[in-house]
Amino acid sequence: MPVDQDALDAVALSRAEYDLLVEQLGREPNEVELGMFGSLWSEHCGYKNSKPLLRLFPTGGDHVLTKIGAENAGAIDIGNGLCAVMKVESHNHPSAIEPFQGAATGVGGIVRDIFAMGAYPVAILDSLRFGPPDDPQNRYLFHGVVGGVGSYGNCLGIPNVGGEVVFSSAYNGNPLVNAMCLGIAETARLQSARATGIGNVMLLVGADTGRDGIHGASGLASRTDPEARFEEMRPAVQVGNPFLEKLLMEACFELASEHGDWIVGLQDLGAAGLTSSVVECCAKGHSGAVLELANVPRREHGMTPYEVMLSESQERMLVIAKADHVGDVKALFQHWELHCEPIGTVTAGNEVVLMDGGVEVGRVPVEIATEPPQYRREGVRPAELAELNAFNLAGLPDLDPAQATATLLRMLALPNISSRRAVYRTYDHQVLNNTVVSPGGDAGVVRVMGAEKGIALATDCSGRLCYLDPYAGAAAAVAEAARNVVCTGAVPVAVTDCLNFGNPEKLDVYYQLEQCVRGIAEACSVFGTPVVSGNVSLYNESAGRSIYPTPVIGMMGILDDVSKHLVAGFGPAGSPVYLLGAGLEQPAESLAGSEYLEAIHGKVAGLPKVDLQAEHRLQQLVLRAHGEGLLASAHDCSDGGLAVTVAESAILGGRGFEGSAALHGRLDAALFGEAQGRIVVSLLPDAFRQGGGAARLEDLARELGVPVTRLGVTSEGDAFTLGPISTSVTALGEAFETAI
Amino acid sequence: MRFAIIRFPGTWSDRDCYHALHTVLEQQADILWHRETDLSGYDAVVLPGGFSYGDYLRCGAIARFSPAMEAVMEFAAKGRPVIGICNGFQVLCESGLLPGALMRNDSLQFRCEWVHLRRGGGATPWADSIPQGTVLRVPISHGAGNYYADAPTLTQLEATNRVVFRYCDAAGNPTPAANPNGSLNNIAGIINARGNVLGMMPHPERASEQLTGGADGNRIWESFIRQGLAVFS
Numbered sequence: 001m002p003v004d005q006d007a008l009d010a011v012a013l014s015r016a017e018y019d020l021l022v023e024q025l026g027r028e029p030n031e032v033e034l035g036m037f038g039s040l041w042s043e044h045c046g047y048k049n050s051k052p053l054l055r056l057f058p059t060g061g062d063h064v065l066t067k068i069g070a071e072n073a074g075a076i077d078i079g080n081g082l083c084a085v086m087k088v089e090s091h092n093h094p095s096a097i098e099p100f101q102g103a104a105t106g107v108g109g110i111v112r113d114i115f116a117m118g119a120y121p122v123a124i125l126d127s128l129r130f131g132p133p134d135d136p137q138n139r140y141l142f143h144g145v146v147g148g149v150g151s152y153g154n155c156l157g158i159p160n161v162g163g164e165v166v167f168s169s170a171y172n173g174n175p176l177v178n179a180m181c182l183g184i185a186e187t188a189r190l191q192s193a194r195a196t197g198i199g200n201v202m203l204l205v206g207a208d209t210g211r212d213g214i215h216g217a218s219g220l221a222s223r224t225d226p227e228a229r230f231e232e233m234r235p236a237v238q239v240g241n242p243f244l245e246k247l248l249m250e251a252c253f254e255l256a257s258e259h260g261d262w263i264v265g266l267q268d269l270g271a272a273g274l275t276s277s278v279v280e281c282c283a284k285g286h287s288g289a290v291l292e293l294a295n296v297p298r299r300e301h302g303m304t305p306y307e308v309m310l311s312e313s314q315e316r317m318l319v320i321a322k323a324d325h326v327g328d329v330k331a332l333f334q335h336w337e338l339h340c341e342p343i344g345t346v347t348a349g350n351e352v353v354l355m356d357g358g359v360e361v362g363r364v365p366v367e368i369a370t371e372p373p374q375y376r377r378e379g380v381r382p383a384e385l386a387e388l389n390a391f392n393l394a395g396l397p398d399l400d401p402a403q404a405t406a407t408l409l410r411m412l413a414l415p416n417i418s419s420r421r422a423v424y425r426t427y428d429h430q431v432l433n434n435t436v437v438s439p440g441g442d443a444g445v446v447r448v449m450g451a452e453k454g455i456a457l458a459t460d461c462s463g464r465l466c467y468l469d470p471y472a473g474a475a476a477a478v479a480e481a482a483r484n485v486v487c488t489g490a491v492p493v494a495v496t497d498c499l500n501f502g503n504p505e506k507l508d509v510y511y512q513l514e515q516c517v518r519g520i521a522e523a524c525s526v527f528g529t530p531v532v533s534g535n536v537s538l539y540n541e542s543a544g545r546s547i548y549p550t551p552v553i554g555m556m557g558i559l560d561d562v563s564k565h566l567v568a569g570f571g572p573a574g575s576p577v578y579l580l581g582a583g584l585e586q587p588a589e590s591l592a593g594s595e596y597l598e599a600i601h602g603k604v605a606g607l608p609k610v611d612l613q614a615e616h617r618l619q620q621l622v623l624r625a626h627g628e629g630l631l632a633s634a635h636d637c638s639d640g641g642l643a644v645t646v647a648e649s650a651i652l653g654g655r656g657f658e659g660s661a662a663l664h665g666r667l668d669a670a671l672f673g674e675a676q677g678r679i680v681v682s683l684l685p686d687a688f689r690q691g692g693g694a695a696r697l698e699d700l701a702r703e704l705g706v707p708v709t710r711l712g713v714t715s716e717g718d719a720f721t722l723g724p725i726s727t728s729v730t731a732l733g734e735a736f737e738t739a740i
Numbered sequence: 741m742r743f744a745i746i747r748f749p750g751t752w753s754d755r756d757c758y759h760a761l762h763t764v765l766e767q768q769a770d771i772l773w774h775r776e777t778d779l780s781g782y783d784a785v786v787l788p789g790g791f792s793y794g795d796y797l798r799c800g801a802i803a804r805f806s807p808a809m810e811a812v813m814e815f816a817a818k819g820r821p822v823i824g825i826c827n828g829f830q831v832l833c834e835s836g837l838l839p840g841a842l843m844r845n846d847s848l849q850f851r852c853e854w855v856h857l858r859r860g861g862g863a864t865p866w867a868d869s870i871p872q873g874t875v876l877r878v879p880i881s882h883g884a885g886n887y888y889a890d891a892p893t894l895t896q897l898e899a900t901n902r903v904v905f906r907y908c909d910a911a912g913n914p915t916p917a918a919n920p921n922g923s924l925n926n927i928a929g930i931i932n933a934r935g936n937v938l939g940m941m942p943h944p945e946r947a948s949e950q951l952t953g954g955a956d957g958n959r960i961w962e963s964f965i966r967q968g969l970a971v972f973s
Contacts, residue, residue: 151850155791157752241794244794425852426850427852428850428852428881430946431753431946432755433948433949435952436951563951
């Protein structure tokens, strides 16, 4: 079959890749085979641009139960015979085209990855980025995405316990929608996505297969499309049915947790649908399969084998059942009122053979399909960085003390700092009765039912910092995510990451990708938090401009006793308040990439710095102080700097604050600079414990080599003072609650 | 006490009700699939929250045709206690066991947050041990909790003391600001004429432990458990 450029464009393969494919196959692929190879060799499925870099991540550890990339999600042993299963995934391109369904099916997809492991999903987080909200198109995308995330998760009955909403013009026309899910499984009942045992049966369960989502993986997710094509591409976005997914989730969990001996594998149908799930299960099981496409239940008449194999219809799972338990498995799904049809058989050969009504229509060697070419490029540092990094921050006029109060109120009302309550109150964050720390703090905390333990979860990334210095920015994202988890009293244990970047074929974007991966790898090594799962989303650009490099870090931490968790709001009146980590006096350079610099001076500039060893010591200090019962609250000092952090703790705790520390040096840097590695804590007043908590904290800090600064004390009243700032907590709260 | 918790396709607070009743309050409880029609041996029926049948068509409109609902209707007709929470309240209204309907929230958005409820209204096993005027703190989680009934029905509900819970502020005042969804007269929960059937939008099963935010919801379950103990002992 002679292949023209249009046919290759449709499956996003280059001519060189096609030639390589023909050479490996020893023949030209037919239409359905070409569609399958195109999808499997896409960036989305095949990671052809990112795989060589991802090998840099630390991925092992005594508590890591899965090999990275080998399963639908990463599993971490949490003791008591239980494991946590987690992953984050992007649905950026579909959400740009159809925000509600794009985001909804993003949630649906990540949840399926978790229950495919045999785990019960217990928490969702959503990490979202949009262009500035004063633009109507961005508001449309924001409301659509938040609506979609809420509608799918609420219907499933999985609590949404955290995430981020960030606005920046870097995301105009290309919003980022990253969804993370955590599940809990009995370790002994973990499932694998593999097809083993000759003669075992592949069952397709859940929704019927329709024409929706064809080319989602190769088209939407693996190249850049002009916005002008969004209307015509809308059919490539799938439509979600969360009700069906709820039934599928319950049925699969019952199958895995009670009848795991009936099956050998469980796999979700996500990007590239039946193609990737069957081929990947065979790759993992070192097997092949014969599929009979006529048995695939369809939503529409007249679907071709090509459409059946590449449909991305949602809410479908592949069950590989032992031959003698097919009837049992079918009965279980029928109880849940779901379709369950045998569509294929596991074979010894290493090929997936497609039959349509008994006639062979395609034959795909598993090895070729799952080993796409890999590209390693020499990245080029973006040219504009030299000037941006060298920007003279000290040359900016300092903040006038008379303007300090007004500036804090203005900062609290910024779309990137203000309360996210308007978003998270539309998400069910309590269902399953495990939510111990709700959204609005540093990290969400869920109890592990049946154990004393809790799991803390946070997502973080400052795209601005990653833009100014991809290495430091990505390391800072890991550090902040770990800090957030530590602020609940949890020990950080593992990372899942979602790498959102522009077109990797552009060498400056490739540089960003490589440096960010190196930054993550270094930080994860220092914190002892292996990367256990993740996702790569490339080709995020709009009107020829790449998004900020945005490697979103999902961090998981463990609390041995969840009843002893920490919150972000200040403790009782009379609690001494301390800044832990880098001190009050900061150079102008600490304004690099800060919210203040962009909001007040309209600049994204400077050179961000991160000290991972200092960060690690800081986190150890908080965990040890908390372990000794010294702390009433802990709150990460990041976006908006110290003044915003102290104000948030006062608002969340409903306490006044009397600042007593003298401010020296630049006022803007002291109040709003974003020096990394800082946490604001309030100590339980001495009346609440034996002996002096403050003295003990200072001893611990000296031992660990962490600077500490006493900032002041909480009060019963409404007054709030910090340096030249003088206002009320009520006024701060009003500013904080009104923006989005 | 032995509770039957009915699970429709799409129900999700079945596990939470089981946790509150069985794990926290140490009662017997079974989760029954919606095809179950035998409720003998149960002291009370719980219709939990969730999105039965995806809330497609109209909340609760399809679940009310489930086989289990015929048995629940009979159970209620005998004067035996039934509680419908959130989606369960919507199913009770759709099935005619309670009057009125739950419309979309006036915000047109889903709302998940803690609210305050004031105990009022007449006798019901679900609230008899909660003194009049008591304020409970319990979460809501719904997109369609905006209670509506026509004027004669509403007048009759009020005249016969059938509004058991109203949204209120922390001090117990049923103000417009304390109303999270636009419900008429700040209605959060009502009973049938006999008092054995309670429907409420807030989730008492989510307020069962201090660890997860508060335990006021147990007052509702305990009211029935205590009353039942008095009857059966």
